[in-house]
Amino acid sequence: MMLSEISESTEISQRSGPGIFGCPVDLAVLAGYESVQLEGEPDLVIELIDLYLDEVPRRVQAMRDAVKFRNPAALASAAHSLRGSSGSLGAQQVAQICAEIEGLESVDLWSSIPPLLSWLELECQRALHIFLEERRSRLR
Amino acid sequence: MKILIAEDDPVSSRILRTTLEKWGHKVVSTDNGVDALAELQKEDAPRLAILDWMMPGIEGTEVCRRIRQQSKTAQTYVILLTALSQKTQMVAGLEAGADDYVTKPFDRQELRVRLQAGERIVQLQSSLVQRVKELEVAIGERQEAEKALRNLTLTDDLTGLYNRRGFFTMVEHTLATSRRSGESSLLFYADMDGLKLINDTFGHSEGSAAIKTTAEILGRTFRNSDIVSRIGGDEFAILAQNASAKESAIILDRLKENLRTANAEGAQPYQLSLSVGTVLVEPRDRLSLDDLICKADEAMYAAKRSKKPWTNSTDSRRAPNGTAHRASTRP
Numbered sequence: 001m002m003l004s005e006i007s008e009s010t011e012i013s014q015r016s017g018p019g020i021f022g023c024p025v026d027l028a029v030l031a032g033y034e035s036v037q038l039e040g041e042p043d044l045v046i047e048l049i050d051l052y053l054d055e056v057p058r059r060v061q062a063m064r065d066a067v068k069f070r071n072p073a074a075l076a077s078a079a080h081s082l083r084g085s086s087g088s089l090g091a092q093q094v095a096q097i098c099a100e101i102e103g104l105e106s107v108d109l110w111s112s113i114p115p116l117l118s119w120l121e122l123e124c125q126r127a128l129h130i131f132l133e134e135r136r137s138r139l140r
Numbered sequence: 141m142k143i144l145i146a147e148d149d150p151v152s153s154r155i156l157r158t159t160l161e162k163w164g165h166k167v168v169s170t171d172n173g174v175d176a177l178a179e180l181q182k183e184d185a186p187r188l189a190i191l192d193w194m195m196p197g198i199e200g201t202e203v204c205r206r207i208r209q210q211s212k213t214a215q216t217y218v219i220l221l222t223a224l225s226q227k228t229q230m231v232a233g234l235e236a237g238a239d240d241y242v243t244k245p246f247d248r249q250e251l252r253v254r255l256q257a258g259e260r261i262v263q264l265q266s267s268l269v270q271r272v273k274e275l276e277v278a279i280g281e282r283q284e285a286e287k288a289l290r291n292l293t294l295t296d297d298l299t300g301l302y303n304r305r306g307f308f309t310m311v312e313h314t315l316a317t318s319r320r321s322g323e324s325s326l327l328f329y330a331d332m333d334g335l336k337l338i339n340d341t342f343g344h345s346e347g348s349a350a351i352k353t354t355a356e357i358l359g360r361t362f363r364n365s366d367i368v369s370r371i372g373g374d375e376f377a378i379l380a381q382n383a384s385a386k387e388s389a390i391i392l393d394r395l396k397e398n399l400r401t402a403n404a405e406g407a408q409p410y411q412l413s414l415s416v417g418t419v420l421v422e423p424r425d426r427l428s429l430d431d432l433i434c435k436a437d438e439a440m441y442a443a444k445r446s447k448k449p450w451t452n453s454t455d456s457r458r459a460p461n462g463t464a465h466r467a468s469t470r471p
Contacts, residue, residue, distance in 0.1 A: 029245075033155065036162040036248070044158055051150045080194050084223045085151035088245040 024126040027134065029090030046138055048089060049131045055085050056094075056124050063101070063120075067113055075113070076102050091127040094120065141259055142166045144186040146176035146203065147221065148195045152244060156190065156221070159248060163255075173198030177206055180213045187215070187262045188255070190242075193222035193233065204237035215265050217258040221246065296370045298348060299355035307369035311379045311429055314367060318381060318423060325421040326383040326391070329436030330358070331444065332374035333413035342409065354412055357402055361395045377433060385420045392416065415444040 030045050037044045059082040066075035083098035097120045104112055143160055147153040148171045157167045168186055170176045174197050179185060189207075191200035198206075200220050207213045220233045220241040233241050239261070240254050294306030302310060318325050332354055339347035351374060358368050358376055367379040380391060395414070403411045417439025419432055427435070 032248075033158075036155075036159045038158060038162060041158075044154075048151055048154060051154055055149075055151060077194065077196075080223060081149050084149045084244050087223065088149075088152050088155055 023130075024091060024093050024123055025130040025134075026090035026092060027130070029088075030134065043138060046135055049135045052085055052089055052091075052131060053128060056082065056128060060117075060121060060124060063117060067110070067117065070110065072106055072109055075109075086127070089131075091123075091131075093123045094127050097123060141188060141262065142168065142184075142186040143255075144176060144179050144189040144191075145169045146171070146173060146189065146195060146200065147192040148172060149192070152192070152221075156246075159251070160255075163252065165255075172196055173200065173203040176203055177213075180207060180216055181210075185213070185216075187266070188217045188219070188258050190219045190221050191238075193220055193229075201233055201236035201238070204233070208237035215269075217262050219254060219258060299352055299370050301355050301359070301376070302367060302369035304369065304371040307367060307371055307377055307379075308429060310367045314379060314381055315421065315429065318421070322423045323382045324384055324423060326380040326385075326388055327419045327421055327432050327436050328376075328378040328380065328391070329417045329419075329433060329440045330376040330378070330414045331416075331440050333415055333444070334410070335374040338410055346408075350408065350410070350412060353402060353408065354414065357395070357398045357412070361391065361398050371433075377436070379421075388418050388420070392418070415440050417441070417443055 030048070033044050033048065059078045062078035063075055063082075066072070066078060079098040079101040083095045083102060086092070086095040086098060097116060101113065101116055101120070104116075143165045145153060145156050145160070145167055147156060147169075150171075153169060153171065157169055160167050168179055170179060173191070173195050176189065176191060177198070180189065191203050193200040195203075200222070204218050204220070207216050207218060218238045218240075220238040221244060222229070222233070222241065223244045230241055240258065242251050242254055294302055294309060296303040296306075315325065332350065335347055335350060338350050351370070354374075355368075355370060355376070358378065362368050362378055362380060365381055367381075369377050371377045380387070383391070395416070399412055399414065417436045419436040419439065421427075421432060425432075
């Protein structure tokens, strides 16, 4: 994942609400899934983290490709999907940036998107770090 | 119950699937609208579907529309699952045919109660469909029973005389007895003259009244022990038991007189008239009842064709009460 254009992302974070230094993942959301853990089945939380670890790079890459090929529908679709999975796992800041990308008007889309994408990558990295930690602790 | 999930996001799909299974549901999972539609077409398809709004290929709202258009899937209860939360979008989803919606990330308690509401609807629909099926079967059985009863009944609804089945049943038995006791019988075959004209001129209810009056005249003419029947639309067959050829003329005169009296009373705006063929059934005759009726029928037609007033012998006929009079009955 690229970490370019961090300076712009700082600016955007001030504009759009969530600070980049806030907690990237609400672990209580993850813990909530323990209540639906099926007996005899693999750990659901670990399974969800693994799915998310696969999902994030795929969706971010799809957004990068959409920007490269100037495809707003593909950009919105990838942002929408990542927003859904991030929201479901408590990665609220990632979800919020995705919502912002999804809601961009076409008139300023291509000028606004590069700093937003960079900020998204940074937040994704922070979130994935937390998820990996959580995964390790659950495997201990 | 069996629930279909159509959700392209693997994280959301896994959460939803596990949650539903935890609640005891059986889950069928797809990640696109095309497969969702195919699943709903299958035998024993899920009756409740949770569809993601935005999916590759066909979106959830379009899946809804197609579900509602197809009779096999139209009763499926659909919950739209979406990260969209604006009111106008929710309205669009419901207009597309969704029964309910849940926003992502979903609140488990909310999803649970919405599913319970959906289950209640599905169960009510199932009970209703089952009840309709039971009623259809019951109606079918009732119709079969009524048909069987009609086939079994021996009397004619309109006149109260024996019907064809009743006549054959009674006469077969009576002729066998007469043969054993060496008694002859008379078989009369009578056909109303001009019933079509009565129907065309005065309507079918008046035609039915004419048939009833004719039946009453025949009932008065013959003895209680004789078997009087209406075996077709305007055709009557009568078996006079223990009767000789000589008595044929007496009976026909009595019939003629009864018709004359009925016509003279003028209760109906037309003249009742019959063409009659008669067959003497001797004890030694071995003709079947069908053959005997056939002979009487031929005699009746001979009488009808002869255009003569009543004749004696084996067949007799009385012409309608004059062409001029018939013509005057026309509206």
